[in-house]
Amino acid sequence: MPQGVPATVPDDGLTTRQRRNRPLVVVHTGDGKGKSTAAFGLALRGWNQGFDIGVFQFVKSAKWRIGEQTVLERLGRLHEETGEGGPVTWHKMGAGWSWSRKGGTEDDHASAAAEGWDEIKRALAEERHDLYVMDEFTYPMKWGWVDVDDVVTALVERPGRQHVVITGRNADPRLVEAADLVTEMGKVKHPMDVGQKGQRGIEW
């Protein structure tokens, strides 16, 4: 990973320290694996620094991500018990609600996603967390359930020192433009291409 001297130093009137400490909007997009996994890895790192972690998971199905949820919530309890790390709050946006569009109508999904985003906006305005993981949040934007310009405005204008990580395929160009750090996870090879399905400890 790049380290050391920046390629250019902008004429923005900030000191190196101020620039260094500017809170980030991070986007993990692309068709490959690792977008959410790396976001939860960042949460791990933030927890260790004592960050207050808020996860807002636009869930695909009740089964997904249970591993990360279990461990991060466990780390949150460890914080309560021992003071190590930071607090962790895990929100599933629309309980029992599924990306698969099975069960419920599309209107239900759209309104659940919109309500989820409203909750995130309230959290940002109140500076509730140091690090927000908005997992699979590109999809409600892509599907028009959440307004992209509204998201960008809320991110750009968020107060204080709040880091945001957004994951999902097909990140909108306006979101990419507003972000500080964007990684495209590209699929080179996937076991499913040769008939292998997901498995314990790797996919969940």
Place this chain on the structure above:
Amino acid sequence: MPQGVPATVPDDGLTTRQRRNRPLVVVHTGDGKGKSTAAFGLALRGWNQGFDIGVFQFVKSAKWRIGEQTVLERLGRLHEETGEGGPVTWHKMGAGWSWSRKGGTEDDHASAAAEGWDEIKRALAEERHDLYVMDEFTYPMKWGWVDVDDVVTALVERPGRQHVVITGRNADPRLVEAADLVTEMGKVKHPMDVGQKGQRGIEW
């Protein structure tokens, strides 16, 4: 992420269950961020499934990855105390040794990397772990300190059910060929491009 029905089912004589449970070699490569972070995210997921986790970190500098190391070792102690999750062992290949090539000669680095790989081979032969994270392991291969064909042979012939995740830029084509799952983390945008340096909770 892809889920559900595989695109093709190979004529390999395996049942779906056998194929599904085949242990994986995973490679995270490319110039973007998230390669190691996603690998440690996988370790988190594996820990939750009770996997024995072995991290073999070909360190860049003593400072790097301290966050993940602290948390994963903490989870390892939690396993010892409560039985939750699985055990965690963290090896820095070449104590005090640095990727930066500052301090020590190149020969020192090369022999430390070669010794590190020998230790990994012994671990694989003895089936010591369920999940191996070989962090930044592409570099000793790229620099000729570890023989790529020897790595590929050891991975292909490893016994039992051992998952392997290898991270780093410039993965050798032979490693990509031998791997089951390869993700290329591509840099779309990085804060350093606009003069921002690494910061607490994001980079470490």
